Amino acid sequence: MSSQHEVPSYLTPSDIGPWGVYLEQIDRVTPYLGTLARWVETLKRPKRILIVDVPIERDDGSIAHFEGYRVQHNTSRGPGKGGVRFHQDVTLSEVMALSAWMTIKNAAVNVPYGGAKGGIRVNPKTLSTAELQRITRRYTSEINIIIGPNKDIPAPDVNTNEKVMAWMMDTFSMNQGSTATGVVTGKPISLGGSLGRREATGRGVYVVGCEAASRRGIDIRGARISVQGFGNVGGIAARLFAEAGAKVVAVQDHMATVVSDSGLDIPALEQHVAAHGSVAGFAGADQVEDRARFWETDCDILIPAALEQQITEANASRIRAKIILEGANGPTTPLADDILHDKGVLVVPDVIANAGGVTVSYFEWVQDFSSFFWTEDEINQRLTRIMREAFTAVWQLSEEKKVSLRTAAFIVGCTRVLQAREMRGLYP
Numbered sequence: 001m002s003s004q005h006e007v008p009s010y011l012t013p014s015d016i017g018p019w020g021v022y023l024e025q026i027d028r029v030t031p032y033l034g035t036l037a038r039w040v041e042t043l044k045r046p047k048r049i050l051i052v053d054v055p056i057e058r059d060d061g062s063i064a065h066f067e068g069y070r071v072q073h074n075t076s077r078g079p080g081k082g083g084v085r086f087h088q089d090v091t092l093s094e095v096m097a098l099s100a101w102m103t104i105k106n107a108a109v110n111v112p113y114g115g116a117k118g119g120i121r122v123n124p125k126t127l128s129t130a131e132l133q134r135i136t137r138r139y140t141s142e143i144n145i146i147i148g149p150n151k152d153i154p155a156p157d158v159n160t161n162e163k164v165m166a167w168m169m170d171t172f173s174m175n176q177g178s179t180a181t182g183v184v185t186g187k188p189i190s191l192g193g194s195l196g197r198r199e200a201t202g203r204g205v206y207v208v209g210c211e212a213a214s215r216r217g218i219d220i221r222g223a224r225i226s227v228q229g230f231g232n233v234g235g236i237a238a239r240l241f242a243e244a245g246a247k248v249v250a251v252q253d254h255m256a257t258v259v260s261d262s263g264l265d266i267p268a269l270e271q272h273v274a275a276h277g278s279v280a281g282f283a284g285a286d287q288v289e290d291r292a293r294f295w296e297t298d299c300d301i302l303i304p305a306a307l308e309q310q311i312t313e314a315n316a317s318r319i320r321a322k323i324i325l326e327g328a329n330g331p332t333t334p335l336a337d338d339i340l341h342d343k344g345v346l347v348v349p350d351v352i353a354n355a356g357g358v359t360v361s362y363f364e365w366v367q368d369f370s371s372f373f374w375t376e377d378e379i380n381q382r383l384t385r386i387m388r389e390a391f392t393a394v395w396q397l398s399e400e401k402k403v404s405l406r407t408a409a410f411i412v413g414c415t416r417v418l419q420a421r422e423m424r425g426l427y428p
């Protein structure tokens with residue numbers, strides 16, 4: 001990948017990683033952008049990158065330093081918007097790619113945001129709650145200057161949650177001297193959070209999954225589902241599919257793979273994960289030692305809902321699913337995309353499949369501004385409508401142009417962003 005794309009001077013060629021995947025996706029969509037293609041370089045360069053040192057005092061009195069990032073990829077259509085990830089493998093390339101996918105996603109579902117993402121290179125499982133709070137607050141202070149309800153609005157991502165958002169909101173508010181609930185979304189309900197936000201990404205995956213299944217003649221009742229990642233996104237998606245009568249036959253997380261041909265008991269698995277931090281050791285299933293075999297599961301729908309670049313040319317040909325719903329951001333590499341396309345597997349891309357989270361984040365932000373809160377039914381109905389409409393528009397475009405759903409979603413997203421860019425102009 002690195003040889004085909006210009007590597008920014010602040011990335012080493014070996015570190016281009018997910019950013020290289022994103023650049024390849026932009027190259028693939030460029031021929032469909034017509035005259036807007038003259039603006040496409042805008043999408044290949046993040047608008048603003050902030051790298052911060054995050055020092056904290058550990059509980060034992062020692063001082064530890066961590067690397068933190070906030071990347072604002074594009075703000076042509078509105079303030080930056082996107083989650084914050086705490087993970088030991090976070091890199092600048094990864095945060096750049098995640099921020100860019102937010103730009104495309106927010107435009108594809110037409111919420112009035114640009115794209116941004118943040119992260120800290122830390123394994124939060126090695127921190128105490130007090131240390132986690134200190135690192136969150138210090139990181140927020142360091143990026144304080146570029147975030148805000150009208151500038152850039154963080155939200156949860158891998159290993160961050162309502163509690164982390166509450167600390168971020170409080171730190172930002174302390175620094176500016178007044179409470180600003182709209183600076184982050186995914187907050188606790190009692191602090192201006194929205195009903196339905198916690199479940200929103202998984203619910204969106206479920207809604208587009210039903211749309212895709214009906215177009216492929218698959219009945220959700222009895223459909224076989226496998227899920228990688230049993231956190232916020234994968235766990236909720238699994239629960240909703242199971243409630244609709246599907247059989248979740250395999251789940252893989254960072255520690256283990258559990259399978260059951262008759263379908264896993266999802267509420268019991270959720271309880272097990274809440275108690276033990278992983279699906280490992282779940283009594284109601286068989287455990288598969290060889291992790292790579294997860295990709296060979298006999299299933300109708302596969303939901304990668306963990307990290308990037310999980311489906312590669314090494315495993316794509318072994319996938320037996322008819323539909324892939326990308327709950328995770330960037331789970332499929334471009335070469336794997338080609339293999340899946342040749343096999344006739346329908347891939348519903350991340351920028352549509354997992355857009356339910358940011359859609360309800362948008363609802364949360366609107367509710368915070370008006371200090372008037374909607375019912376859960378209202379949220380879920382609006383979410384379902386937006387997800388269905390976005391999926392249908394992308395589906396129709398893909399049929400019309402004879403392109404993959406990913407290319408169609410990128411055509412919709414890039415067109416909206418570049419039209420805004422062009423209308424705003426470059427002067428002075």
Ligand SMILES: NC(=O)C1=CN([C@@H]2O[C@H](COP(=O)(O)OP(=O)(O)OC[C@H]3O[C@@H](n4cnc5c(N)ncnc54)[C@H](O)[C@@H]3O)[C@@H](O)[C@H]2O)C=CC1
Nearest residue numbers: 157158159201229230231232233253254306328329354357
């Ligand atoms: N939380 C949200 O609202 C949204 C999240 N996403 C994306 O969904 C994905 C998952 O995010 P969340 O569910 O929020 O994170 P989470 O932290 O709640 O859960 C992550 C899950 O992935 C598993 N995992 C981690 N490393 C793994 C590995 N190497 N192999 C298999 N499983 C692994 C973990 O064990 C855990 O079950 C990420 O790609 C994220 O960017 C996308 C849209 C919104």
Ligand SMILES: O=C(O)CCC(=O)C(=O)O
Nearest residue numbers: 082083155157357358361
């Ligand atoms: O809710 C949000 O603002 C962003 C969620 C997110 O990080 C994502 O869609 O990848």
